[in-house]
Amino acid sequence: xxxxxxxxxxxxxxxxxxxxxxCRSLDFQATTMFxxxxxxxxxxxxxxxxxxxxxxxxxxxxxxxxxxxxxxxLTLSTLTVTxxxxxxxxxYICSASTGGQQPQHFGDGTRLSIL
Amino acid sequence: xxxxxxxxxxxxxxxxxxxxxxxxxxxxVSQSFFWYRQYSGKSPELIMSIYSNGDKxxxxxxxxxxxxxxxxxxxxxxxxxxxxxTYLCAVNRFGNEKLTFGTGTRLTIIP
Numbered sequence: 001x002x003x004x005x006x007x008x009x010x011x012x013x014x015x016x017x018x019x020x021x022x023c024r025s026l027d028f029q030a031t032t033m034f035x036x037x038x039x040x041x042x043x044x045x046x047x048x049x050x051x052x053x054x055x056x057x058x059x060x061x062x063x064x065x066x067x068x069x070x071x072x073x074l075t076l077s078t079l080t081v082t083x084x085x086x087x088x089x090x091x092y093i094c095s096a097s098t099g100g101q102q103p104q105h106f107g108d109g110t111r112l113s114i115l
Numbered sequence: 116x117x118x119x120x121x122x123x124x125x126x127x128x129x130x131x132x133x134x135x136x137x138x139x140x141x142x143x144v145s146q147s148f149f150w151y152r153q154y155s156g157k158s159p160e161l162i163m164s165i166y167s168n169g170d171k172x173x174x175x176x177x178x179x180x181x182x183x184x185x186x187x188x189x190x191x192x193x194x195x196x197x198x199x200x201t202y203l204c205a206v207n208r209f210g211n212e213k214l215t216f217g218t219g220t221r222l223t224i225i226p
Contacts, residue, residue, distance in 0.1 A: 043216060049213060101146055104149075108158050
């Protein structure tokens with residue numbers, strides 16, 4: 001149980017392109033979803049927290065106009081990296097939780113490379 | 116002082132031995148504690164969750180929590196080479212769904 005699917009696994013695109021990443025909870029309803037970014041050999045960095053039907057809450061220093069998050073249903077959240085540039089290249093990982101003190105379950109991540 | 120501290124390692128353990136991973140946290144109102152395993156280039160995978168003082172066992176894994184000492188540990192019995200990974204300790208406070216992660220301990224099981 002507690003399977004989170006993230007798509008796509010890999011994206012390579014040109015600078016200036018917008019990229020959408022999907023995160024789905026397959027066998028549970030996720031009241032809260034989280035988006036993280038991880039650079040090589042570094043810790044996970046929380047970008048934002050999203051609740052179904054509400055605006056996402058962004059961490060300090062994360063540009064909400066650049067990283068658009070939509071949490072349209074209890075099983076789907078999307079992250080759109082708008083006008084991506086090489087410095088946005090990273091490993092983006094979503095997680096989902098049923099809320100409260102329950103654990104977060106992570107998707108497999110999306111490796112984004114901007115040329 | 117970091118909110119969640121782990122020894123970064125690397126920690127090397129012979130195959131078949133017990134691997135002991137430790138984590139301390141600073142916030143006394145922390146309520147939930149998790150251990151995640153992350154293989155290189157992969158996303159974290161939940162190994163154990165623990166909410167009350169004492170031990171919790173699941174197969175070869177045992178999580179131990181001592182709230183008075185603000186300490187949580189993970190024991191891996193009969194260590195296997197496939198256990199080689201970075202282990203992340205994560206905590207959250209009551210009423211806060213965000214997790215605070217430690218920097219992780221890199222574990223290597225030596226065949």
